[in-house]
Amino acid sequence: MDVNQLKQERQADLKAVYSGKVPKRVPIHLSFAFEASVSYAIDQGIVEKGKNLRNIYWEPETWYDIFDRVNNDFYSDIPLGPGAIRLPILYQILEAKSIIMGATGVMQHPEVHSLEPEEYDAFIEDPFFYMSETLMPRLYPALDTTPGRRAMVLAQAVKANADQFAVIGQMMGKIAAKYGYPAAPSGRSTAPFDYLADFLRSFTGISKDMRRYPDKVVQACDALVPLMLREGVPNPDSLPPDYRVMIPLHMGSFINEKQFEKFYWPSFKKLMDGLVAPGAGVDLFVEDNWMRHMDYLKTFNGSVKMQFEYGDPKLVKEKLSGTRHVITGFFPISLLQFGSAQEVKDKAKELIDILAPGGGYIFGFDKGLFSLEGNTIKNLHVLTDFVRDYGVYR
Template sequence: MTDVAALAKEREQLFRDLFSGKTPKRVPVTNPATLEFAIQYYGEDLAEAQWDVPRLEAILDKFCQDFPTDTTPIGSLRLPAFYQMLGSKAIVMGSGGFMQHPEVVGLLPEEYDDFIAAPYDFIIDTVLPRLYTELDAEPSQKALVLAKAMKAYYDDYACLGQIRDRVNAKHGLVAPMVALTEAPFDFMADFLRSFKGISSDVRRYPDKVLAACEAVTPIMIKKGKLPVPGVLGFTFIPLHMAPYMRDKDFEKFYWPTFKTLVEECVAMGQNVQLFVENDWMRYLDYLYELPENTIMRFEYGDPKVVAEKLGKKHIISGFYPVTLLQTGTEEQCIDKAKELLDILAPTGKYWFQADKSIISADKEGKVANNLRAVLRYFMENGSY
């Protein structure tokens, strides 16, 4: 076995142990900087590079060489060809080259009953043509547009997957298989009613919101299923609306279908990783109820309280503030790493990920230098 193959096997074992509830040899490390960051850091044009997928291989290769990590740092990249071909209003490229999700409305208030009766059909027939304008066409044209867009999608992501596999093999990295889904209430907010719309609806049409969340739950479960469920894969669920809700509304509208979603994903034999966005400290008792070894990446909150309340049952991640990499000295950044190791590593279930992804590279290179020092510190000092 080569040194790189042995390194890959060792890293894979870290995640096998972590995801199955065992204390790994050391704290696994994931680089919070994404491929978008790398494109800019190495002086490439972000908008142009995303249209030329083979060009990304040299960037990702150097990125993995320069920044220590256990997993492939591709991150949040959404390739634009698919979205442009569909005339997307839901995912669009901004002037800086970043793919963004603006506030959109795919479902009108007076259409709740039709949606609840047949949510999948309503999404296909009504929501998609509203949010992807090239699908607002007669059937043969719609089929042609969709076929071309899906061909571009599969070509681009197949190429990116091959790049990832070659880079992983070269650097001994791990790439857990990931499926993406949403909490039913968040899906209603993100793509159907908008954040503003759903916040109004819980007061104006509470019964319809409840019924809609229940109706869409089977679709969210199906979307969260991995092609081959297993210990080295997980369903990723970013959590959006809960911190902006009243406790009684969270308990009534958000929690029941979200809990069902997580439980069903785990029942399929796969892990679940939650991106616990904003501040969920008032909901920790709810999070504790989720299946054992749910991965929870926290954006904000008190890591000591989270470790005490959740650390014995669940896998804890996040908390490291990426803003510190921009504002702090190298010493301050490493001191924060020491602090989180001291608090979270004793749980035996700590995975180093930052509080959010880093998508922009500063011209001065301060973020990159501090990030490199922090990643190296975790690699060298995270052993149990």
């Protein structure tokens, strides 16, 4: 098929899905993490022998060949790109404590905190100022210096990070044109309670604070909403067409319903309403199992794509029926590694039969694919061939 024709068909199917209409077939999204793509490229001899993930992070001149090969060898209706990548150059310049590189090269988020309980009031009064002046130097020790030096270090880190993301943008533009993918401009944000838990108070700290300082937690989450809005949509008056904001949801599965209703939901709903209002789409990664919170998720405005890790596909389909929200996820990547070809096809058929009727469904994994070990590569080809043939609306 001609590349332009393929692009038009993919674009029409995705537009139908997000507008509440039935597409010609179920779109496929194979979400490869940067780590999986690099691993595959090394196995295929695309990069120099002896290189590994730790090297490749620092060699952006190799990235196009890596992702060109991945997109050539595996079928997806959405580009196989680096995904929600964290580039180490930013964190190493800042000497980060919040994001560090593990022994294998994977960027990890350890249990750290920067905000002390007695500092809630100062933070709530002006969260941007307090983070800039007090909290960031604790998380990023290279900023714990004189104001002039701090500005220079921050400018260096931001510039280096922006330069590498510019390489990614140019690379993915070429790949989209070559393989017939629709343009997919995107941003990223964080639910306020998740941000408070992950980077300011830590999992342990926020678990205590909900009991000891409940009102402060609520006020801190509300104070974070404008910052999280600005992160997701920096220029609400000039959004690119089809712009979407990725938000990974973290803490919701670790708290009970009363805590969710009091601490998590109000600020999260404000963030979601603020992102959708200027026309942005939102892609949620619903980490772990959120089935007990489905009555909240179904109330979002607009068309929100939700990638579910665990839970009951039938319940999700029932709860989101009648909305314009889009379901994806649920297919276990562990089955690709350890399952047979028949088991892979059977699971894909089960999910399509449940989630595809009436539209509003993109076939996808339960989480990003980090490893291609075991049967994964062979089963990926079996999977995409089956979904393309079976996922047709008749």
